[in-house]
Amino acid sequence: xxxxxxxxxxxxxxxxxxxxTVFGLPGGAIMEVYDALFDAPLKNILxxxxxxxxxxxxxxxxxxxxVGVVLATSGPGATNLVTGIATAYMDSVPMVAxxxxxxxxxxxxxxxxxxxVVGITRPITKHNFLVTDIKDLALILRQAFYIARTGRxxxxxxxxxxxxxxxxxxxxxxxxxDVEASLPGYKPHYxxxxxxxxxxxxxxxxAKRPVLYxxxxxxxxxxSEEIKELVELTRIPLTTTNMAKGIFDEEHPLAxxxxxxxxxxxxxxxxxxxxxxxxxxxxxxxxxxxxxxxxAPEAKIIHIDIDPASIxxxxxxxxxxxxxxxxxxxxxxxxxxxxxxxxxxxxxxxxKQIEKWKEKHPLTYQKSDKIIKPQYVIEEIYRATKGEAIIxxxxxxHQMWAAMFYKYKFPRQFLNSGGLGTMGYGFPAAVxxxxxxxxxxxxxxxxxxxxxxxxxxxxxxxxxxxxxxIALINNSFLGMxxxxxxxxxxxxxxxxxxxxxxxxxxxxxxxxxxxxxATKPSEVSKVINEALKVNDRPVLIDFVVDREENVLPMVxxxxxxxxxxxxxxxxxxxxxxxxxx
Amino acid sequence: xxxxxxxxxxxxxKKTEVRKHIxxxxxxxNFGVLTRITSLFAGRGYNIESLSxxxxxxxxxxRITIVVNGDERIIxxxxxxLRKLIETLRVRDIxxxxxxxxxxxxxxxxxxxxxxxxxxxxLVDIFRARIVDVYTDTYTIEITGDTEKIGAFIDLxxxxxxxxxxxxxxxAITRESATRKLSYKEQQTD
Numbered sequence: 001x002x003x004x005x006x007x008x009x010x011x012x013x014x015x016x017x018x019x020x021t022v023f024g025l026p027g028g029a030i031m032e033v034y035d036a037l038f039d040a041p042l043k044n045i046l047x048x049x050x051x052x053x054x055x056x057x058x059x060x061x062x063x064x065x066x067v068g069v070v071l072a073t074s075g076p077g078a079t080n081l082v083t084g085i086a087t088a089y090m091d092s093v094p095m096v097a098x099x100x101x102x103x104x105x106x107x108x109x110x111x112x113x114x115x116x117v118v119g120i121t122r123p124i125t126k127h128n129f130l131v132t133d134i135k136d137l138a139l140i141l142r143q144a145f146y147i148a149r150t151g152r153x154x155x156x157x158x159x160x161x162x163x164x165x166x167x168x169x170x171x172x173x174x175x176x177x178d179v180e181a182s183l184p185g186y187k188p189h190y191x192x193x194x195x196x197x198x199x200x201x202x203x204x205x206x207a208k209r210p211v212l213y214x215x216x217x218x219x220x221x222x223x224s225e226e227i228k229e230l231v232e233l234t235r236i237p238l239t240t241t242n243m244a245k246g247i248f249d250e251e252h253p254l255a256x257x258x259x260x261x262x263x264x265x266x267x268x269x270x271x272x273x274x275x276x277x278x279x280x281x282x283x284x285x286x287x288x289x290x291x292x293x294x295x296a297p298e299a300k301i302i303h304i305d306i307d308p309a310s311i312x313x314x315x316x317x318x319x320x321x322x323x324x325x326x327x328x329x330x331x332x333x334x335x336x337x338x339x340x341x342x343x344x345x346x347x348x349x350x351x352k353q354i355e356k357w358k359e360k361h362p363l364t365y366q367k368s369d370k371i372i373k374p375q376y377v378i379e380e381i382y383r384a385t386k387g388e389a390i391i392x393x394x395x396x397x398h399q400m401w402a403a404m405f406y407k408y409k410f411p412r413q414f415l416n417s418g419g420l421g422t423m424g425y426g427f428p429a430a431v432x433x434x435x436x437x438x439x440x441x442x443x444x445x446x447x448x449x450x451x452x453x454x455x456x457x458x459x460x461x462x463x464x465x466x467x468x469x470i471a472l473i474n475n476s477f478l479g480m481x482x483x484x485x486x487x488x489x490x491x492x493x494x495x496x497x498x499x500x501x502x503x504x505x506x507x508x509x510x511x512x513x514x515x516x517x518a519t520k521p522s523e524v525s526k527v528i529n530e531a532l533k534v535n536d537r538p539v540l541i542d543f544v545v546d547r548e549e550n551v552l553p554m555v556x557x558x559x560x561x562x563x564x565x566x567x568x569x570x571x572x573x574x575x576x577x578x579x580x581x
Numbered sequence: 582x583x584x585x586x587x588x589x590x591x592x593x594x595k596k597t598e599v600r601k602h603i604x605x606x607x608x609x610x611n612f613g614v615l616t617r618i619t620s621l622f623a624g625r626g627y628n629i630e631s632l633s634x635x636x637x638x639x640x641x642x643x644r645i646t647i648v649v650n651g652d653e654r655i656i657x658x659x660x661x662x663l664r665k666l667i668e669t670l671r672v673r674d675i676x677x678x679x680x681x682x683x684x685x686x687x688x689x690x691x692x693x694x695x696x697x698x699x700x701x702x703x704l705v706d707i708f709r710a711r712i713v714d715v716y717t718d719t720y721t722i723e724i725t726g727d728t729e730k731i732g733a734f735i736d737l738x739x740x741x742x743x744x745x746x747x748x749x750x751x752x753a754i755t756r757e758s759a760t761r762k763l764s765y766k767e768q769q770t771d
Contacts, residue, residue: 118613119616122613122616122617122620123620123624126667127666127667130612130613132612147667183667184609184670185608185609185666185667185668185669185670186667272589273587273589292592292594293591293592293593293594294589294591294592295592296592297589297590297591297592298589298590307665308661308664308665309658309661309662309664309665311661312657313658313661315592315594316594316595562588
């Protein structure tokens with residue numbers, strides 16, 4: 001092997017790993033790597049803020065299933081990545097962050113742009129490395145990719161001091177075998193325990209009121225075919241978390257849609273009255289369970305998850321199965337087919353009950369022909385894109401409406417920050433998703449509060465002619481906080497009014513993007529169709545919507561599903577519908 | 582305005598108690614590995630009672646004995662997280678297994694008069710400790726044993742005037758007879 005600069009070794013490993021796009025922003029400590037990148041056969045996206053770069057890499061990874069790569073310099077460059085890395089960590093997104101560090105002999109001297117990045121990112125990465133010797137560089141980078149994409153995926157950070165990127169070393173690229181051998185303590189468990197799978201099958205056969213509760217792990221494992229087969233074989237109704245939207249066609253009669261805080265009435269009631277809950281790649285997040293003692297209180301629980309630490313973390317489960325969701329489901333289906341499946345007939349009564357719940361309280365809102373309802377915007381986007389677009393969302397009310405009113409039908413279709421709840425995520429993630437899936441329409445549903453947190457990177461999308469659409473649900477409020485203040489703080493609207501805001505159309509135009517606006521319901525579909533025609537630059541649509549619309553239904557934080565707020569009494573005043581006293 | 586639906590009995594969760602746990606970790610001896618391990622405890626507001634690190638029979642493998650007081654359920658969760666760390670090779674909670682635990686303490690005590698010296702030497706004898714350094718008015722004592730024994734010894738010599746104490750923290754190892762019997766069950770839970 002020829003002698004190479006550390007920086008060139010970095011590029012070699014990226015190419016070996018099949019990376020085609022990197023996101024980032026250069027600075028002093030990572031200049032050598034950017035020099036090597038200058039003529040490397042890689043698409044190199046220059047973001048305008050490292051946080052946006054990290055969300056782009058994240059959106060790219062979520063849309064494609066490949067590892068997203070982000071580069072940043074030392075100190076502030078790296079600290080700006082922190083939110084993006086934590087976002088990826090909470091949602092198990094495979095990502096490798098490569099940060100420059102001050103030269104080895106300056107570490108610990110409070111050098112210019114020095115920060116202990118390995119220390120800062122330790123609790124928000126699956127693993128991280130500080131390279132102290134060029135001999136280790138190639139292996140560490142290979143380990144980083146291996147760790148990021150295997151087992152329960154997650155972000156891995158590699159901190160490389162500048163002198164190491166400059167040194168020259170005669171190296172060999174480590175093979176996958178070398179990498180595995182170098183990580184004796186890392187052995188993800190993929191195969192489920194057969195006796196546990198047998199037990200699970202027995203419970204499924206006996207259950208009268210079963211519900212499938214599917215989370216992001218099913219998406220990561222690529223298990224949508226298996227999920228479909230299981231539902232059709234067993235006729236078990238299915239609810240998904242925010243992270244698993246699209247794993248199963250939401251127009252299917254057995255789809256209960258989302259559960260939890262902003263789950264549907266019928267999903268939550270089904271879970272509450274279930275006698276068997278099959279959790280698949282889900283982690284019983286507090287936004288899902290509400291009051292844990294009243295979460296599916298009569299149900300036996302089967303929990304399939306690749307991460308043993310997720311099992312019995314928030315709730316004690318009856319049949320834990322540690323393994324890859326796809327493999328476990330394949331075996332479970334095989335196991336179920338071993339015996340005749342006439343027990344499926346006993347499900348019909350349960351399904352009828354669920355249908356009644358669906359009829360009684362469908363997902364709905366009060367329509368208007370005077371003022372634009374945010375839910376209406378999402379429905380119109382759904383119609384205009386025929387349900388085929390990739391949707392990303394920021395965090396807040398618009399995120400929940402995007403989850404509720406767009407009907408998803410393929411996995412990796414709805415990208416949003418479910419775990420960390422990072423405002424400003426939606427738009428940069430859309431940029432990354434579009435680069436990963438150029439043939440798909442990509443629409444970022446953003447809030448006015450959320451979008452402005454990464455507004456600077458609109459210029460990145462313009463520079464690289466990335467035609468994403470930003471559907472701005474503009475209510476001039478930090479809407480979700482306002483909703484909580486209305487419901488739980490006696491309508492004392494503290495620091496939530498964003499009435500002072502830029503003219504978003506002019507803002508888009510000044511960046512070189514297309515700016516559109518709709519202020520009346522009749523204009524909504526027109527601007528969406530206009531935006532869909534643009535294919536050489538981003539489009540921002542400013543939807544001026546009903547300012548005080550609430551996201552409903554809602555289970556207040558820490559409450560039981562029984563205490564669901566279903567519908568507003570009249571404008572601005574929510575009726576708390578305590579189902580039981 | 583409400584709507585009557587059947588209220589179900591709430592889910593009962595196992596009650597757990599706070600107690601002492603001895604956790605043994607074998608890990609790759611890389612820099613930063615200790616921080617990764619200890620921060621899992623710190624992040625939950627748990628103070629590690631004692632921690633000792635040493636080399637093992639395998640190269641680049643460290644053995645870490647952690648003593649911590651904590652709620653059963655949370656400790657269980659921490660152990661799962663410890664196992665998840667890339668650099669850990671094996672993690673066990675040996676609290677409920679027959680095991681031997683030892684700690685070493687070096688104690689400086691005031692020993693001025695003859696009678697004080699005699700009394701201290703008698704105690705040293707009874708506890709099978711050793712005097713390892715002597716100065717005009719000071720004895721330095723080395724003692725090994727489990728935490729209770731060392732505690733009892735310190736209480737007894739405290740009245741003479743303690744000057745300094747250095748304790749290693751517990752190291753522990755399971756009894757071989759027990760590990761043989763338990764190995765099958767442990768495989769099931771690991």
